[in-house]
Amino acid sequence: MDEMEEELKCPVCGSFFREPIILPCSHNICLACARNILVQTPDAESPQSSRASGSGVSDYDYLDLDKMSLYSEADSGYGSYGGFVSTPTTPCQKSPNGVRVFPPTVPQPPAQQHLLPQPSSLPLIPRNSCITCPQCHRSLILDDRGLRGFPKNRVLEGVVDRYQQSKAAALKCQLCEKSPKEATVMCEQCDVFYCDPCRLRCHPPRGPLAKHRLVPPAQGRISRRASPRKISTCTEHELENLSMYCVQCKNPVCYQCLEEGKHGTHEVKALGAMWKLHKGQLSQALNGLSDRATEAKEFLVQLRNMVQHIQENGVEFEACLVAQCDALIDALNRRKTQLLTQVNKEHEHKLKVVRDQISHCTVKLRQTTGLMEYCLEVIKENDPSGFLQISDALIRRVHMTEGQWGKGTLTPRMTSDFDLTLDSGPLLQTIHQLDFVQMKVPAAPMLQLEECCTQNNSATLSWKQPPLSTIGVDGYILELDDGNGGPFREVYVGTETICTVDGLHFNSTYKSRVKAFNSSGVGQYSKTLIMQTSETGLPPCDIQSIASVAWFTFDPASAHPDIIFSNDNLTVTCSSYDDRVVMCNSAFSRGVHYWEMTVDRYDNHPDPAFGIARGDVLKDVMLGKDDKAWAMYVDNNRSWFMHNNSHTNRKPNHIRYRTDGGVSKGATIGVLLDFTRRILIFLINDEQQGPVAFEGLEGSYYPAISLNRNVQVTLHTGLPIPDFYTPGEGDPNGSVC
Numbered sequence: 165m166d167e168m169e170e171e172l173k174c175p176v177c178g179s180f181f182r183e184p185i186i187l188p189c190s191h192n193i194c195l196a197c198a199r200n201i202l203v204q205t206p207d208a209e210s211p212q213s214s215r216a217s218g219s220g221v222s223d224y225d226y227l228d229l230d231k232m233s234l235y236s237e238a239d240s241g242y243g244s245y246g247g248f249v250s251t252p253t254t255p256c257q258k259s260p261n262g263v264r265v266f267p268p269t270v271p272q273p274p275a276q277q278h279l280l281p282q283p284s285s286l287p288l289i290p291r292n293s294c295i296t297c298p299q300c301h302r303s304l305i306l307d308d309r310g311l312r313g314f315p316k317n318r319v320l321e322g323v324v325d326r327y328q329q330s331k332a333a334a335l336k337c338q339l340c341e342k343s344p345k346e347a348t349v350m351c352e353q354c355d356v357f358y359c360d361p362c363r364l365r366c367h368p369p370r371g372p373l374a375k376h377r378l379v380p381p382a383q384g385r386i387s388r389r390a391s392p393r394k395i396s397t398c399t400e401h402e403l404e405n406l407s408m409y410c411v412q413c414k415n416p417v418c419y420q421c422l423e424e425g426k427h428g429t430h431e432v433k434a435l436g437a438m439w440k441l442h443k444g445q446l447s448q449a450l451n452g453l454s455d456r457a458t459e460a461k462e463f464l465v466q467l468r469n470m471v472q473h474i475q476e477n478g479v480e481f482e483a484c485l486v487a488q489c490d491a492l493i494d495a496l497n498r499r500k501t502q503l504l505t506q507v508n509k510e511h512e513h514k515l516k517v518v519r520d521q522i523s524h525c526t527v528k529l530r531q532t533t534g535l536m537e538y539c540l541e542v543i544k545e546n547d548p549s550g551f552l553q554i555s556d557a558l559i560r561r562v563h564m565t566e567g568q569w570g571k572g573t574l575t576p577r578m579t580s581d582f583d584l585t586l587d588s589g590p591l592l593q594t595i596h597q598l599d600f601v602q603m604k605v606p607a608a609p610m611l612q613l614e615e616c617c618t619q620n621n622s623a624t625l626s627w628k629q630p631p632l633s634t635i636g637v638d639g640y641i642l643e644l645d646d647g648n649g650g651p652f653r654e655v656y657v658g659t660e661t662i663c664t665v666d667g668l669h670f671n672s673t674y675k676s677r678v679k680a681f682n683s684s685g686v687g688q689y690s691k692t693l694i695m696q697t698s699e700t701g702l703p704p705c706d707i708q709s710i711a712s713v714a715w716f717t718f719d720p721a722s723a724h725p726d727i728i729f730s731n732d733n734l735t736v737t738c739s740s741y742d743d744r745v746v747m748c749n750s751a752f753s754r755g756v757h758y759w760e761m762t763v764d765r766y767d768n769h770p771d772p773a774f775g776i777a778r779g780d781v782l783k784d785v786m787l788g789k790d791d792k793a794w795a796m797y798v799d800n801n802r803s804w805f806m807h808n809n810s811h812t813n814r815k816p817n818h819i820r821y822r823t824d825g826g827v828s829k830g831a832t833i834g835v836l837l838d839f840t841r842r843i844l845i846f847l848i849n850d851e852q853q854g855p856v857a858f859e860g861l862e863g864s865y866y867p868a869i870s871l872n873r874n875v876q877v878t879l880h881t882g883l884p885i886p887d888f889y890t891p892g893e894g895d896p897n898g899s900v901c
Contacts, residue, residue, distance in 0.1 A: 167534035168541070172324045175298045176201060180324050185314040190557030191299045192317050199311065202293045315399055315415075319550040323541045335381040337362050349378040357381055396549040406549040409438040414556055416549035439548030442555035449562040450539055453532060456569035460529045463574040467522045471515065473580040478511040481582045488586045503586070503599075510582065517578040525573075532565055579632045606680035606687040607633045609640065615662070618697050620714055620750050621670050626662040627678050627690060638682045647672035647697075667864075668697050669754045670714050714757060715882045716750035716867070723747065724783040735764065736869075737876040743786040745793075747777055748867040748879070756838045756891045758883050759867055765876035766800075766829045772875045773797035773806070774833045776844065776861075777868040787870035794858045795870070796846040798833075800826040803848065805857045835867065840891055847886070 174181050176197035183195040293310065296303040307313055336344035337359035347357035351367060353376045358367055367373055396406045396416065404418035412430040421427060485507055489500035539558055545551050583604055607630050615626035623644075629637060642656040647669045656663045668674060673696050677689045717733040724744040728737050738744050761774060773787035775795030781787070788795035788806035796805050803826065804811045827833065827848060834847035844858040869877060885891065 167530045168327065168537035169534070170531070171534050171538040172320070172327055180328065181317075181320055184317040184320050184324075185311065186317050186553055187295070187297050187302075187314060188304060189297050189300050189302050190554065190560075191297050192320055192554075193298065195311060195316075198295060198314075201298065202295055202306075313399065315553055317550065317554060318396070318547055319542055319545045319554060322545060322547070322550075323538065326541065339366055347381045350381050350383070352377045352379060396547060407435050408432050409435050409549075409552060411438075414552075416552055435548050435552070439551055442552055442559070443543055446539060446543060446555055446559050446562065449559050449566070450536060453536060453562050453566045453569075456566055457529060457532050457536065459574050460525060460532070460569060464522060464525055464529065467518055467525070467576065470518050470576060470578070470580045471522070474511070474514050474518065474578075477580060477582055478507075478514075481584075482507055482511075485586055507582075507584075510584075514578050514580070518576070521577050528568065532569070535561060535565055576632070579634065583634055604635050605685040606635050606637045606682055608688040609661075609678050609680050609690045611676075611678065611690050611693050613693070616693060616695065618695050620716060621668045621697050622664055622666045623668060623674060623676070623695050623697065624662070624664045625676055625678070625693070625695075628661055629680065636682050637680045640678055640680050641686070642678045643676065644668075645675045647674045652677065667751065670697055670750075670752060670757070671755050672697050714750060714752075716748045717881075718746050718879060719749035719866075721749075722779070722783075731878065734880075735876065735878045736871070737765070738871055738873045741872050741874075742784070743771075743773070743870045743872055745777070745781060745783040745785070745787055745868060745870045747779075747781070751779070751864045751866050752837060752839070753864040754839045756836075756840060756885055758834065758836045758885050760832050760834045760880045760883060761869065761877045762880065763827055763829055763831045763833070763875065764878055765874075766827065766831075767874040769800045770872055770874040771797045771799050772827075772869060772871040772877065774835060774846065774869050776835070776837060776865040778863070779866060781868065785870075787868055793868065794844055794861070794865075795868075796833075796853060796857060797870075798827050798848070800828060802826055803846070803853050805846075805854070807858065834886070836886065836889060837861070837865065838891055845889075850886070852888075 172180055174184070174194045174197055175191070176193060179194075181192060181194055184192040185195055185198060186192055293306045294303055295306060295311075335347040335350075335357050337347045338344070338357050339362040340359060345359040345361075348360050349363055350357045354367070356367075363378075367376070367378075398404045398406055398416075398418035398421060401418055401420045404420045406416040406418055408417050408419070408422065409415070410417050410427045410430045410432055413427065416435055417427060417432070422432065482504070485503060486500075489497070489503065492500075539562060542551060542554065542558060585604065609627040610630055612626045612628060615624070617624050625642060627640070639657060639659050640661065641654055642663050642665075643652040644655050644665060645652050652675070655665050673694060676693045676695060677691070679689045680687045718727075718729060718736050720727075720729050720733060723729075723736075723746040724738075726738050726740040726742075726744045727746045728739055729735070733749075736746050763772075771786070773795040774797075775787055775793060777787065777793040777795075781792035782790045786795075786797060786806075787793045788797065788811065789809045791808040794805075794807045796803050797811075798804075832847075832849055834850070836845040836847070838845075839861070842859060842861045843856045844861060846853045846857050867879075871877060
């Protein structure tokens, strides 16, 4: 609880709070100290509307008043509001804890500033007195009630009392006349601590006192803390208890305040309900702050370890440097001194940066811990109205303190490594140019998994250097295997930190890794990333979780200029009466794939062709006319298989596959490509067209069609294999089951 002590001290006198009052800005100050820093404004300049009353001015009224504040760092020490300027006073002073305070303009009490006389003997506060908060420097004109208009912070007073009791070495007897002895018992009924002699003399175990319960002093201290809370009364109506809470004014009020109409248009809620609500809000805010404090403690351990590592590395580096310099001839000795100086400067710079960060973080953590302990003690208070008087300010402070532990605060500002190596290779005539040079290879890059993904047969990888690495990088080398567990091969060399690799196999597992290089050599590989090519842009994941179907569209980049695209490149037609070829944007080289095309328009009985092609197929002739395409072309009655301008017609009398033959508007053409058996099969309206169309297929193929202006076709992808077909089974020379 030592860190909490700063929260319990007055900003003016630097001692523990004594009869603290709450200013409208939510800061606290001793009542005696408040009297000491009062100043008086001229009668003619006093704004009658400015009041110090808790019921007349909300906790946030000063924010509006502050817009008119004339306060500045160079003025006399306080400012007034509403356009009224204060009279000159003596310069401000410093309190024991460093907070700026203001000199008194009224007589001070002759005794200690915390020992107040009786109210009847208190000197009258001059009219039009002004008080300035010593922490935020906001000023306020007091009303006729003077300092009595400010609410007392009973919660803070209770916390201070408990804290002082907890710090006491031992409880003393309350009846010893000279040099009180250590108390041995406490009477719960008398509420007095006794030593043994005083107990025998003043509290004998007979008569009415025999029924009193004597307990150990520590237990008596606890029972005192658990005593019933005091009933809070209204500052406006001293005989009325505070029972309600004004949401707009953010102050507890009594029923008489409500009857007088002071809060007639305000939202008023039950005091107990708001007490529980604000306690919950403060507890919730403390949870987040507690997490930041835990992270700060771990961060301090990390920084202290860094100090040790810097010292060890510095000693090791210095020894190496001395050994190298001593091995050189006398001409190097003059340069050695300069190099040692440079190393020591680097050493001290690193230590200074880390120690400064430790000091800064320690102070902030102590403040945070103190605030947390203070808030926890406040939560223990059983005084609803007293708690609500300070809960809003504490919640704001907790959120503000949590925000100060933002991103980057718990990150080391300095690395413990010395990334310099002495090069002893130059000849003697270059000794005057001897200096540190970078002789370390780059660190292993870090793959950014959130930016790595696959889509169809393409993979995108992204990487970066480690955050604390200061070694220069000239470029990167990206490597992938062959998708079948083979050796790695280079797919990219350059300075970029993101790369997309196209032309990979569908539904295949690839391993990827990257390394950096500079003039000193090639660094270590990054961690190996396993990626699965698929139909959707997904991050790397388990192989079994991805389907083996592919999504693709027609490719405008490789199509004949007469091809017309629509429907996000899924629908094509042609502007020419001649056949023109269009391919899709994905190639296949392994697996089993199935796609369909529907005929949206079919006029004047043209012969569209459907199939697969190499990337360099002719685009201005029917598909299948050259040796780069394998196709089925159809009319309104029958179909033919064609490759390299050689074709055979479908067997119309084949009993198993007897169909009506050709196509018309609305017909569906299916293409099934099986690399496991290296065959190609065609379907029309779910009926297989003849036997296996083509066999012995190897390499990479693009889905393709050829058509003219009389035909319009729409592509459908991502389809499962038809139910009638079982990959890897059946007779490749005959019909497929």
